[in-house]
Amino acid sequence: MKVRDIALARSGDKGNRATLSVIAREPKDYPLLERVLTAERVREHYQGVVRGPVQRYLLPQLGAVHFVMNDALGGGVTRSLALDAHGKTLGFAILDIALDDLP
Amino acid sequence: MKPFRIGAGAGYSGDRIDPAQDLAERGELNALVFECLAERTIALAQLRRANDPKLGFDPLLRERMRAVLPACVRQGVTIITNMGAANPLAAGEAILQVGREMKLARLRVAVVTGDDVLPWMLEHDAPLIDSEETVRSLDGRLISANAYLGAEALLPALAAGADVVVTGRVADPALFLAPLMHHFGWKADDWQRMGQGIVVGHLLECAAQVSGGYIADPGFVDVPRLHDVGFPLAEVQEDGSCVITKLAGTGGRVDRLTCTAQLLYELENPARYLQPDVVADFSGVRLTEVGIDRVAVEGATGHARPTHLKATLGYREGYIGEGQISYAGPGARARGQLALDILEERLKRLGLHALEHRAELIGVNAMHGPALGTDREPYEVRVRLALRAPTRADAELVGQEVEALYLNGPGGGGGVTQSVREVVAAASALIPREAVPADCRILEL
Numbered sequence: 001m002k003v004r005d006i007a008l009a010r011s012g013d014k015g016n017r018a019t020l021s022v023i024a025r026e027p028k029d030y031p032l033l034e035r036v037l038t039a040e041r042v043r044e045h046y047q048g049v050v051r052g053p054v055q056r057y058l059l060p061q062l063g064a065v066h067f068v069m070n071d072a073l074g075g076g077v078t079r080s081l082a083l084d085a086h087g088k089t090l091g092f093a094i095l096d097i098a099l100d101d102l103p
Numbered sequence: 104m105k106p107f108r109i110g111a112g113a114g115y116s117g118d119r120i121d122p123a124q125d126l127a128e129r130g131e132l133n134a135l136v137f138e139c140l141a142e143r144t145i146a147l148a149q150l151r152r153a154n155d156p157k158l159g160f161d162p163l164l165r166e167r168m169r170a171v172l173p174a175c176v177r178q179g180v181t182i183i184t185n186m187g188a189a190n191p192l193a194a195g196e197a198i199l200q201v202g203r204e205m206k207l208a209r210l211r212v213a214v215v216t217g218d219d220v221l222p223w224m225l226e227h228d229a230p231l232i233d234s235e236e237t238v239r240s241l242d243g244r245l246i247s248a249n250a251y252l253g254a255e256a257l258l259p260a261l262a263a264g265a266d267v268v269v270t271g272r273v274a275d276p277a278l279f280l281a282p283l284m285h286h287f288g289w290k291a292d293d294w295q296r297m298g299q300g301i302v303v304g305h306l307l308e309c310a311a312q313v314s315g316g317y318i319a320d321p322g323f324v325d326v327p328r329l330h331d332v333g334f335p336l337a338e339v340q341e342d343g344s345c346v347i348t349k350l351a352g353t354g355g356r357v358d359r360l361t362c363t364a365q366l367l368y369e370l371e372n373p374a375r376y377l378q379p380d381v382v383a384d385f386s387g388v389r390l391t392e393v394g395i396d397r398v399a400v401e402g403a404t405g406h407a408r409p410t411h412l413k414a415t416l417g418y419r420e421g422y423i424g425e426g427q428i429s430y431a432g433p434g435a436r437a438r439g440q441l442a443l444d445i446l447e448e449r450l451k452r453l454g455l456h457a458l459e460h461r462a463e464l465i466g467v468n469a470m471h472g473p474a475l476g477t478d479r480e481p482y483e484v485r486v487r488l489a490l491r492a493p494t495r496a497d498a499e500l501v502g503q504e505v506e507a508l509y510l511n512g513p514g515g516g517g518g519v520t521q522s523v524r525e526v527v528a529a530a531s532a533l534i535p536r537e538a539v540p541a542d543c544r545i546l547e548l
Contacts, residue, residue: 008324008360010317012369015233015531021367023360025324048472057373061389062363068371074461078143079420079528081461081489082469089470092320096475 004095007033011091018050018072018087022094024063033065034058036099042067045097049090106345107286109279109303110336112171112182113137114310116144116161120170122311122334122353127171127180129350130336134282135175137167137184138275138308143529145272146417148189149247150527159190160197168201168267175266176207182267183257183278189247191216194269195546202548210548213260215270217252217541220414220534224248231416232531238416246527247417250534253379253408254300255291256541257281263545272415274379276304279337287341297381298405299343302388305376306347306365306400310334313347313365314396315355328354337400344401346393357396366390379412381405411533420528424490424498426505426521427465430513431483438513439464439484445512446488449504455497460490485518491526498523 003009003022006029012019022037024030039056046054052070059066073087074080084090110132112123116139127135139161152159161167164186175182187194195214202210224245228237238245249272260268261282268281280300283289289296306313314335319326326332333353339345349357366388370376374386382405389402430438443462450456463469465485468477488505492498502521509516 004320004323008318008320008364010364010368014369014371017371019367019369019371021364023363023367025360045475046472048474055372057386059367059373059386061387062366063359064363064367066367066370066373076528079491079526081423081459081491083463083465083487083489084470093471093475 001099009091013086016076018069020067027063030063106338109134111307111310124170127174134181140185146247160194161186187269212546213265218249218272221248229532241418244418250412250414250539254281259543261285275308276301279304294405296343298383298403301383302403314349420526422498424501426502429518
């Protein structure tokens with residue numbers, strides 16, 4: 001089972017930071033997201049894209065885990081050489097994380 | 104008290120026009136907001152204005168106004184927009200002209216200015232946010248500096264009974280907060296209501312992104328009829344709580360998922376969303392589905408507003424040259440990789456290899472870097488080389504080198520495109536609130 005089976009994701013931009021929300025489709029699945037998607041796990045997943053630290057914010061009443069990924073947008077949306085300068089496609093990458101191989 | 108009905112007419116400068124017209128005609132709205140300014144839009148508009156003093160506002164302004172003005176004036180729907188960009192006064196005149204062409208009996212347009220803080224930035228120096236540098240480091244390259252005005256700056260325009268309020272840089276959610284403050288008489292230091300008003304604005308400011316746009320993932324998150332997605336509206340109560348919904352018969356969906364995704368979109372710390380009018384706290388927001396395509400929103404609060412306003416500085420940052428070529432069929436990825444290797448050698452020969460550049464394969468690693476999904480063999484790839492150069496001439500070499508792969512590169516390359524664009528980048532700095540006096544001017548038919 002993967003994150004995509006229980007959640008959806010949306011990424012956005014803030015200067016040179018990417019924001020990433022992961023939202024449980026059913027509120028009952030939220031605790032699993034909170035357990036699997038640590039800041040460390042997310043940073044590791046986006047290695048090569050995210051160069052700075054990752055902060056995590058928990059919003060249990062919304063069934064959502066929210067991340068701010070620093071130094072993730074090639075110096076910032078307005079100067080980046082990236083095809084997707086806003087990092088809009090980044091969100092879906094997290095849906096590929098497996099939920100089974102819990103530590 | 105009847106709820107105040109406020110709709111979103113655009114979530115960015117190029118957004119669809121027909122859903123806004125539908126909202127204007129059938130929404131029984133009190134206010135309709137068009138948010139059309141991205142981070143560097145004003146800098147680009149400033150360049151257009153420098154060429155022609157009548158330009159510098161949103162190029163789609165007239166078309167949008169033609170679509171909604173008749174219904175809005177007839178029904179008393181106040182239009183609020185930042186489509187003034189770098190030239191709100193010319194935008195106001197253009198709106199009047201549309202009113203004249205459409206033979207409207209009356210039209211009152213309020214032009215709110217004050218966001219242009221370029222003179223202040225040139226006189227003073229200020230540290231750049233997220234940088235070791237100060238504004239001085241942009242000397243000679245600075246194009247524009249615009250402070251984010253708050254909702255307070257729009258209140259005189261609303262008090263004057265304007266049919267249309269047109270301005271430049273105003274914090275996006277403040278475009279929605281202002282009519283709520285005006286209608287309900289909220290005090291500027293009622294931090295709880297201000298925070299709740301910011302939630303309303305934040306949920307609506309990207310238009311369809313809260314009503315079914317940008318969320319579909321077939322089989323996992325299905326959204327009906329995106330070709331006809333309805334733009335959202337909020338029914339706001341005096342205490343700031345609201346219901347987010349859309350018009351019956353339109354495509355899309357409004358539910359807990361669409362609202363949560365938009366609530367958190369582009370937020371950093373959800374408990375401290377810095378706005379000119381308030382530091383909003385979304386951490387306690389509760390969303391409840393109260394009907395089909397109806398979500399109740401409550402629980403936001405706020406803290407005292409910041410002493411400084413954020414300003415966006417637009418500056419020239421050289422040129423980006425780019426070239427692309429495709430390879431498909433057996434060995435597509437290996438041929439694409441060979442093309443990239445050739446291009447790196449060519450950059451060395453041209454003395455451009457030390458410049459910041461990206462050489463990548465679309466279909467393999469252009470979106471999510473080298474670590475994700477690159478184990479899969481694609482049927483087709485697209486080579487992409489992008490390089491930042493100080494001169495246009497150097498940037499042009501990039502596309503030429505990619506094109507030369509036709510005759511000099513791997514087999515089977517096709518579909519070359521090349522481009523050069525001047526980069527207008529954006530930086531941010533803080534400016535004391537007192538240094539940004541807003542002004543309001545009324546134009547009338």
